[in-house]
Amino acid sequence: xxxxxxxxxxxxxxxxxxxxxxxxxxxxxxxxxxxxxxxxxxxxxxxxxxxxxxxxxxxxxxxxxxxxxxxxxxxxxxxxxxxxxxxxxxxxxxxxxxxxxxxxxxxxxxxxxxxxxxxxxxxxxxxxxxxxxxxxxxxxxxxxxxxxxxxxxxxxxxxxxxxxxxxxxxxxxxxxxxxxxxxxxxxx
Numbered sequence: 001x002x003x004x005x006x007x008x009x010x011x012x013x014x015x016x017x018x019x020x021x022x023x024x025x026x027x028x029x030x031x032x033x034x035x036x037x038x039x040x041x042x043x044x045x046x047x048x049x050x051x052x053x054x055x056x057x058x059x060x061x062x063x064x065x066x067x068x069x070x071x072x073x074x075x076x077x078x079x080x081x082x083x084x085x086x087x088x089x090x091x092x093x094x095x096x097x098x099x100x101x102x103x104x105x106x107x108x109x110x111x112x113x114x115x116x117x118x119x120x121x122x123x124x125x126x127x128x129x130x131x132x133x134x135x136x137x138x139x140x141x142x143x144x145x146x147x148x149x150x151x152x153x154x155x156x157x158x159x160x161x162x163x164x165x166x167x168x169x170x171x172x173x174x175x176x177x178x179x180x181x182x183x184x185x186x187x188x
Contacts, residue, residue: 003027061089116188122180127172137165141186149179
């Protein structure tokens, strides 16, 4: 059913326009039924869920307003659609969602603002091992934290060098380590 604008017109008789008016009310009801709790039910008018079309460009938004929209990624996750946020008509949009998190002993998660956090265990490490990140960062990570794991009473020395968007070089001290926990944060 198609919604007809501008009916009734001044001078139209309601009896003549009645069918068009009924069709308009039905079209409004059909449109409202999409993703909303139906009229006359508990909670009517509330959204069941929200669907957003993907934007080609960031919407402008207005002063004293918050704008949330869907936009496709460019790098590093080309084509992945995520939610973005702007406030008070600011030019800069902030990313709210990102790559799906992996909640495991070695995993990753997205942090709002475009940050990616990854963690992993390097088992049975050797000095000068090249450790690859499961997901490449958009640029050199901001923070690399290493924690030595050892069966004895004290952990050995450990550090990382040659940090890039895809890997780093693991350097071990004099004590033998059974593993090294890695926590790294950087741009998605």
